Amino acid sequence: MIGISDIEAAADLIAGHVIRTPTVPSPGLTALLGAPVTAKLELLQRTGSFKSRGATAKLLSLSEAERAAGVVAVSGGNHGIAVAHMAGALHVKATIVMPRSAPARAVRIAEEAGASVRLTDTMDGAFELVGRLRDEGLTLVHPFDDPLVVAGQGTVGLEFAEDAGDLTDVLVSIGGGGLISGVAAALRARRPGVRIWGVETEGAEAMSRALAEGGPVPVGLSSVVSTLSAPTVSELTYAHVSALVDEVLVVPDREAVAGTLDFAEHAKLWTEPAAGCLLPAARRVLERVGEGARLGLVVCGGNATTGDVLAWAERFGLR
Structure with missing residues (x-):
């Protein structure tokens, strides 16, 4: 398991090579969801994502x-x-x-x-x-099955814990699980009372299946969200999520694309559906936990073109 010392060492290693991205309250998303929202803007990272x-x-x-x-x-x-x-x-x-x-x-x-x-x-x-x-x-250089990579992604959670105000629930997208594994390890060390929710899209449900089966299994991929489409998670990321994450939610592609449009309209952020899926999941979280929730969203990336988003919106009848 990745520990906070591993993440701190990764933070020292990559300092100067990556951006300490902003952690900001979002009035627009707060109004949209009806609960305070703080966003960690990894879409402003060099290369447009936390990767x-x-x-x-x-x-x-x-x-x-x-x-x-x-x-x-x-x-x-x-x-x-x-x-x-x-x-x-x-x-x-x-x-x-x-x-x-x-x-x-x-x-x-x-x-x-x-x-x-x-x-x-x-x-x-x-x-x-x-x-x-x-x-x-x-x-x-594996995208998620590597302790050094997971520790590097965990620096997102380290910064979020240091820079955000009081949070009750943090939502993180899942592909192979490297980001949520690192973020969860950091938050459990620095913000142990926070609930951590993973989010996948239908047709890219490698972590949900792994949790249901008791370990990583191959999954069929059909989601339009290619950046979340891992054919299986790893033993490393499965171990972290099963131990540290409260629950993994799955949302349809259509809702993920609608979330991308909502981010643009209400938060003035140009995201990809891998981040857009956080908003429909956030609504489910609020239904579960009730009043008093203060949400944190890891906005993982923004590498989608206007053409991509408009084509998806047309496909799902969202225009």
Whole structure:
């Protein structure tokens, strides 16, 4: 299990390479939800998502031999951008494997950062190809199954605990579970009374299934939210979520996209559906816990184009 000392060490390591993103009250979301809302704005991070933290922690920890070998990463979009960006800064050759469902913008940004991008038909296929490339000698920078990456993501929770006012409930999106594992570890150490809620989208329910089955299991992926679409969680992230998180909620893609539009209209934030899913989940949390709730939202990323969001809105009849 990742401890607070691991997260503090990661914070020292990545300082100067990542942004200490703002933690701000949101009057617009407070009015929308009817309860005080504080947002941790990871969409303002370098590369547009929290993924810079874990990728930076891992890459800075590599030996000279590992750097010389080059790195490989699998991604639905944001992790690939983060690894490509930091590898370029360190003059490390990077190969990023993404499914064809990944946003075209993510592919373009990774290539512009100097990475070699390889596309597969499915996310399962992407993970399989990365395994083969690792076996050929490349150094794996896993998006969530790595203690250093989880500790790096945990710096989000460390900052949130230090910068936010009084909170009762914190909501965090889940793909493979690296972000919520690190955030939960930090909050349990610094804010032990806070309830922690994970949020997934239907068709990307790897953590919910793992909790139901008693461990990681493969899941079928059908969500439009590629950045949350992990084919399975890891033993590492499952252990953290099962021990530290109160509950994982699952919302439909349509509600996640509606949440993205609500973030834009009410909070003036341009998010991706991986963050948009927090708002419908927040409504469920408020129904559960009743009056007196003070919400914290980890706004994980904003790497969606206007075209992406408008197309999803059209698809789900939201325009």
